[in-house]
Amino acid sequence: MRPGEIDEIRKLPLFAAMLPENFDALFRGAYVQSFPPQIELIREGDPADFLHVVLESSVELFATWNNRESTMATVAPIATFILAATIKNGPYLMSARTLEKARVILLPSADVRKIFATDTGFAQAIILDLAQCYRSVVKSHKDLKLRTSVERLANYLLRKDQQAGEQGHFDLRIEKRRLASYLGMTAENLSRAIRTLNGYGVEIDGSQVRITDRKDLAAFAKPTPLIDDPKC
Amino acid sequence: MRPGEIDEIRKLPLFAAMLPENFDALFRGAYVQSFPPQIELIREGDPADFLHVVLESSVELFATWNNRESTMATVAPIATFILAATIKNGPYLMSARTLEKARVILLPSADVRKIFATDTGFAQAIILDLAQCYRSVVKSHKDLKLRTSVERLANYLLRKDQQAGEQGHFDLRIEKRRLASYLGMTAENLSRAIRTLNGYGVEIDGSQVRITDRKDLAAFAKPTPLIDDPKC
DNA sequence: TTAGGGTCTTGATAAAGATCAAGCGAGGAA
DNA sequence: TTCCTCGCTTGATCTTTATCAAGACCCTAA
Numbered sequence: 081m082r083p084g085e086i087d088e089i090r091k092l093p094l095f096a097a098m099l100p101e102n103f104d105a106l107f108r109g110a111y112v113q114s115f116p117p118q119i120e121l122i123r124e125g126d127p128a129d130f131l132h133v134v135l136e137s138s139v140e141l142f143a144t145w146n147n148r149e150s151t152m153a154t155v156a157p158i159a160t161f162i163l164a165a166t167i168k169n170g171p172y173l174m175s176a177r178t179l180e181k182a183r184v185i186l187l188p189s190a191d192v193r194k195i196f197a198t199d200t201g202f203a204q205a206i207i208l209d210l211a212q213c214y215r216s217v218v219k220s221h222k223d224l225k226l227r228t229s230v231e232r233l234a235n236y237l238l239r240k241d242q243q244a245g246e247q248g249h250f251d252l253r254i255e256k257r258r259l260a261s262y263l264g265m266t267a268e269n270l271s272r273a274i275r276t277l278n279g280y281g282v283e284i285d286g287s288q289v290r291i292t293d294r295k296d297l298a299a300f301a302k303p304t305p306l307i308d309d310p311k312c
Numbered sequence: 313m314r315p316g317e318i319d320e321i322r323k324l325p326l327f328a329a330m331l332p333e334n335f336d337a338l339f340r341g342a343y344v345q346s347f348p349p350q351i352e353l354i355r356e357g358d359p360a361d362f363l364h365v366v367l368e369s370s371v372e373l374f375a376t377w378n379n380r381e382s383t384m385a386t387v388a389p390i391a392t393f394i395l396a397a398t399i400k401n402g403p404y405l406m407s408a409r410t411l412e413k414a415r416v417i418l419l420p421s422a423d424v425r426k427i428f429a430t431d432t433g434f435a436q437a438i439i440l441d442l443a444q445c446y447r448s449v450v451k452s453h454k455d456l457k458l459r460t461s462v463e464r465l466a467n468y469l470l471r472k473d474q475q476a477g478e479q480g481h482f483d484l485r486i487e488k489r490r491l492a493s494y495l496g497m498t499a500e501n502l503s504r505a506i507r508t509l510n511g512y513g514v515e516i517d518g519s520q521v522r523i524t525d526r527k528d529l530a531a532f533a534k535p536t537p538l539i540d541d542p543k544c
Numbered sequence: 545t546t547a548g549g550g551t552c553t554t555g556a557t558a559a560a561g562a563t564c565a566a567g568c569g570a571g572g573a574a
Numbered sequence: 575t576t577c578c579t580c581g582c583t584t585g586a587t588c589t590t591t592a593t594c595a596a597g598a599c600c601c602t603a604a
Contacts (some may be wrong), residue, residue, distance in 0.1 A: 146534050270582095498591075
């Protein structure tokens, strides 16, 4: 681990309220590993032996069935993933792969379970983290069931613009075919959806997005905090 | 509350590990209410003032957006719902309505939050409950993104048959239009999907389902515990 | 008993989305 | 530089799903 990095991790909401001796014990058993791009870190169905913390680059969570594959989420540093599987001591429900060269901390799940059973601060933080994750998936589920693919794209762009400070322009920071899979459509249909949104004040050139008429886009997208506010 | 009922609630996994004095304090502030059918118990967007426990009948959780509506889940007794909103002290993400005449306990969210902050046993139970809920929604999300509507129906029938003891016949116990909404399709398409499955050993007459060739159905449905096992 | 309302089913049609095939264009390797 | 690869786009076509309309069925209330 790099100097100062452990302090940054200690400040993460999930770990900040732990007793210092428990934090130290947990991270004494940690492995820090570097992975090349496109490496499968975990495979769905495998036992959840480790809780993962992404330090650098980002990680894609995806699911497969019957030779089909779908991107479920991307995890950006510094954040954990697969907390629920660790807690339930169940199999991973999703696979994870690195997108670029990535550094990840592996925390033995057994240690995590042992510690949260006695450390109240840690237990509280886990509760908040899980509640947040749960609500995120519920929002994704509503997005998918209630909206068409063009509507999902429109709202995705509004969310990203807001996260980038409502500048009216930002970088997608994700390959289009992955974005398509995340949004529940094919790459071909994403291209067409982008063209449709050209008529509502959206211009996309490569990975550069420009929102020229946010009002028009919002009138089409009809965003609601109950689906689109990540903090809600 | 009826005699013995409180003891049954005390045995629920979510409450069993609480300190007795905390359980008593929590339920001193409880309201038991009876509701007629088709009553909206909570509306998405409202503040989560109460944690709900369904005692009798069942409750439908649904979401709306832009004049569209979708059934997200049904809650059968005895179980709680809207735990995550209570904990986050955030707005409900889903609405809930009674399907039949129902009895529900309302526990003030503020009391729940106060108690889980100090009661370790309760906190542990909440962690397990939330992890379970989270994994359930992830499974639903995979179901929706990776499968066609006929595949979703086929797997739904296999799950229900299994829950009914693999008798090969069971009652749907849900209106078809609600089932359609839950599975992410229209009522018309559910009818057609049923006809498609007639060719794979499924007969549905009214609400009575008969699986005449489970092997054939399973070969079509390709169930996997990573989507279809509710306990996994 | 009949009338009315709701659900469910069916058929015809429309829309949304997926698939297939071809070509473009940026970036990397020889 | 040229060639190759890969991601992206576009058009044509097909499949899946939704919508609209009509009729069947069932339950309930007058």
